[in-house]
Amino acid sequence: MLLSSNEFLPRAEATLAGLKGPVSAALSHHGEPSVSSLAREFPKDAPLSPSALVQALCPGPLSPIGFAAVVMREVLPRVDAVLDASVAEPTVVTGNARASGGLRVTAPLVVLGDLEVEGVLEDCGPDSTVVVVGCCTAWGLKTSGNFLVLGDLVVRDVIQGIYNDDSLVVAGDLTTRFLDENDHDVSSYGEVHAEHHFENGRSGEEAASLASTFLVPELWNLDLGELHHDDLFERIQRGEPVFTATPQPQQRREPDAPTAEELEGLDVEGIAARASKQARAKDVVYAQRRTGEVWLLRPGSFPMHIFDGQRFLGEGPPPALDVKQRASERVTFWRKRGDLFLEIERFGAVIQLHVGINNGSLKTFRFAFETSDAAASEVRRLEARYTGDFLRVTSVIPGRGPLEREFAHYGGPKAEYTSAIVDGTTLVTRDGERHPFEDEAAALSALEDWIAAKRQAGFDLKILEWKPFGLLGRR
Numbered sequence: 001m002l003l004s005s006n007e008f009l010p011r012a013e014a015t016l017a018g019l020k021g022p023v024s025a026a027l028s029h030h031g032e033p034s035v036s037s038l039a040r041e042f043p044k045d046a047p048l049s050p051s052a053l054v055q056a057l058c059p060g061p062l063s064p065i066g067f068a069a070v071v072m073r074e075v076l077p078r079v080d081a082v083l084d085a086s087v088a089e090p091t092v093v094t095g096n097a098r099a100s101g102g103l104r105v106t107a108p109l110v111v112l113g114d115l116e117v118e119g120v121l122e123d124c125g126p127d128s129t130v131v132v133v134g135c136c137t138a139w140g141l142k143t144s145g146n147f148l149v150l151g152d153l154v155v156r157d158v159i160q161g162i163y164n165d166d167s168l169v170v171a172g173d174l175t176t177r178f179l180d181e182n183d184h185d186v187s188s189y190g191e192v193h194a195e196h197h198f199e200n201g202r203s204g205e206e207a208a209s210l211a212s213t214f215l216v217p218e219l220w221n222l223d224l225g226e227l228h229h230d231d232l233f234e235r236i237q238r239g240e241p242v243f244t245a246t247p248q249p250q251q252r253r254e255p256d257a258p259t260a261e262e263l264e265g266l267d268v269e270g271i272a273a274r275a276s277k278q279a280r281a282k283d284v285v286y287a288q289r290r291t292g293e294v295w296l297l298r299p300g301s302f303p304m305h306i307f308d309g310q311r312f313l314g315e316g317p318p319p320a321l322d323v324k325q326r327a328s329e330r331v332t333f334w335r336k337r338g339d340l341f342l343e344i345e346r347f348g349a350v351i352q353l354h355v356g357i358n359n360g361s362l363k364t365f366r367f368a369f370e371t372s373d374a375a376a377s378e379v380r381r382l383e384a385r386y387t388g389d390f391l392r393v394t395s396v397i398p399g400r401g402p403l404e405r406e407f408a409h410y411g412g413p414k415a416e417y418t419s420a421i422v423d424g425t426t427l428v429t430r431d432g433e434r435h436p437f438e439d440e441a442a443a444l445s446a447l448e449d450w451i452a453a454k455r456q457a458g459f460d461l462k463i464l465e466w467k468p469f470g471l472l473g474r475r
Contacts, residue, residue, distance in 0.1 A: 012067070015067075015071050016067070026169050026170065027062070027148075028063060029148075030146075031063045032063065033063045033066070033067035037064040038071075041053060050092040051090040054090050065108070065146075065148075072092065076094040077094060078113065080093075080095035080096045080098075080113070085102060086105070087128075088106050091108070091110070095113045097111045098115075099118065100118050102117070102119030102121070105121070105122065106123075109128070111131070111136075113133065114136070116138075120237045121140070121155075122141075123142075123143050123147060126146070127145070128144075133151070135151035135153070135154070136151070137154045137155070139156045139236050141158070143160070143168050143184065147166075147167070147168045152170070152172035152173045152190065153170045154176070155175070156176070156177070157236050157242060158177065158179075158236065159178070159180065160180045160232075161184020162229075164184060164185065168185070168187070170187070170190065173192070174186075175192075177195045180229075181200040182200070182202070196214055198210065204226055204227075208221060209251060213244075214243055214248070219232050223253065223399045223400065225253070256285075256339075257284070261289075263287050266289060268287070276302055278298065285340060292309030293307065295307075304355050306355060306365070314363075314365040319350060319366055321366060323347060324452065324455045329344075329346045330346075333391065334390060334391050334466075336397075338357065339358035341464045342354070343355075350368050350375065351366070359465045362464075394444060402472075403421065404464070404470035404472050405451070406419040406470065407419065407455075409457065418454060418459065420451075420472070421472055422440065424440065425438065426443060427443050429472070
C-alpha cells in the first residue's frame with residue numbers, strides 16, 4: 001500500500017492534535033513532532049511506500065519517524081510478520097513482528113504492533129533507527145542507535161547503551177534485570193524497573209566493581225575497569241548464565257599508588273630529597289616496607305629513581321657491555337597496580353635491569369659481577385625480592401593482553417621504531433612478519449634472536465607495553 005500526501009498529511013494533523021501523555025512526551029524527546037517534517041519528504045504529487053518514507057526520515061531525530069509510525073498505524077492494514085536473523089534494508093511491519101532467535105538491525109525498522117525477539121536484539125546506529133509502536137520484548141538489548149518504544153520495553157536480562165550520539169526512549173515502563181546506560185541517553189516516561197542500574201556517565205572501574213556483585217566473573221575485569229559486554233550478550237544468546245546464583249561480595253581494584261600500610265615506617269620525604277631536587281614524596285609509585293625499597297617517578301619530569309633500601313641504583317658509571325649478543329636469560333615482571341614493569345636481562349656476568357611504566361617512562365640500570373654464576377645468583381635474588389608484589393610473565397600480561405617490546409634507533413636522520421610480541425606460538429613483528437613455531441618456548445627463543453639482531457642494527461629497548469596501547473597490538 002502506498003501513502004498519499006493528500007490522505008496521509010490530513011490524518012497526521014488529526015493525530016497530532018490528539019497526542020497526549022507519555023506517548024506525546026516520548027515523541028517529543030528529540031523535538032516537537034510536526035506535520036511539516038513529514039510533508040517535505042513526499043515528492044510533489046507522488047505517493048510513497050511506507051519503507052520509502054521511513055528511509056527518507058532516517059537517520060535523524062526520533063520525533064519525525066516516531067510520529068510517522070503512529071500515523072501509519074492508523075492508516076495501514078495490520079499484517080503480522082516473522083523476521084529473519086537480520087534486518088538489512090528499510091522495513092515496516094504493519095502488525096506484530098517476531099524473531100525466533102537473535103535479531104540484528106542494520107537499517108531502519110518500524111513495527112506498528114508489538115516486537116518480540118527470542119534472543120538478543122542489537123541495532124547498529126546511526127543507520128538502524130528502530131521504532132516499535134506497541135510493546136517490545138527481548139532477552140537482551142544492545143543499542144547504539146535511536147530506538148523508540150511507545151509501549152512497554154521488557155528485556156529479560158540486560159540492556160546496554162553504546163555511544164552518546166543517539167537515544168533509547170520508552171513511553172511506557174522499562175523493565176530489565178540489568179540496565180547499563182554506559183554513555184548512552186536512556187529515557188523512560190513510565191517507570192524503570194531494574195534490579196541493577198548503572199547510570200549514564202559511570203566510570204569503567206566503578207562499573208566493574210559493582211558488577212562483581214551480580215555478574216559471573218568472566219564478564220568483568222577490575223584491572224582494566226571493563227565489562228565484557230560482547231561476551232555477556234553472546235552468553236545470553238547461547239542461553240548461558242550471566243548472573244551469579246547469589247549476591248557476591250563487592251570487589252574493588254587496589255589503588256595504583258602505595259597504600260599507607262606499605263609506606264609505614266619509610267622515610268619517603270628523606271628518600272625523595274636525596275633522589276633529586278625535582279623529586280617529591282608524592283611521586284612514589286612503588287614501596288616495599290620489608291626491604292625499604294622505594295620507586296619514585298613523576299611522568300614527563302625525570303626518569304625512575306630506585307632506592308633499594310640502602311642506596312640509589314645507578315649512581316656510579318655503568319659497566320661496559322656489548323648487548324648485541326643474545327641474552328643469557330631474561331626474567332620479566334609486571335605489576336598490575338600502576339602498570340609497572342621490571343625486566344632483568346643477564347649477559348654472562350653483567351645484568352641489565354629495565355624498570356618503567358606501561359607506555360611511559362623507562363630507566364635502564366647495569367651491574368657487573370665477577371662471574372656468570374654470581375650474576376645468575378643475583379637474578380635469583382631479584383626474583384625472590386619481587387615475587388608476590390609482581391607477576392612473572394612471558395608473553396601475556398594476565399587480564400590485559402600480549403606483552404610488546406618496542407625498540408628505537410635514534411642514530412639516523414630520523415628515529416626508527418620496531419616491536420614484537422609472541423602470540424601463542426607465533427612471533428609477530430611490527431614489520432609484518434609472522435613466524436610460527438611448535439610451542440611458546442620456541443617462539444620465545446626466536447624472540448631473543450630477534451632482539452639480538454635489532455640491537456646489532458643499532459636499536460635499543462624503548463618501552464614494554466601491553467595491548468591495546470602498543471602499536472603492534474592495534475594491528
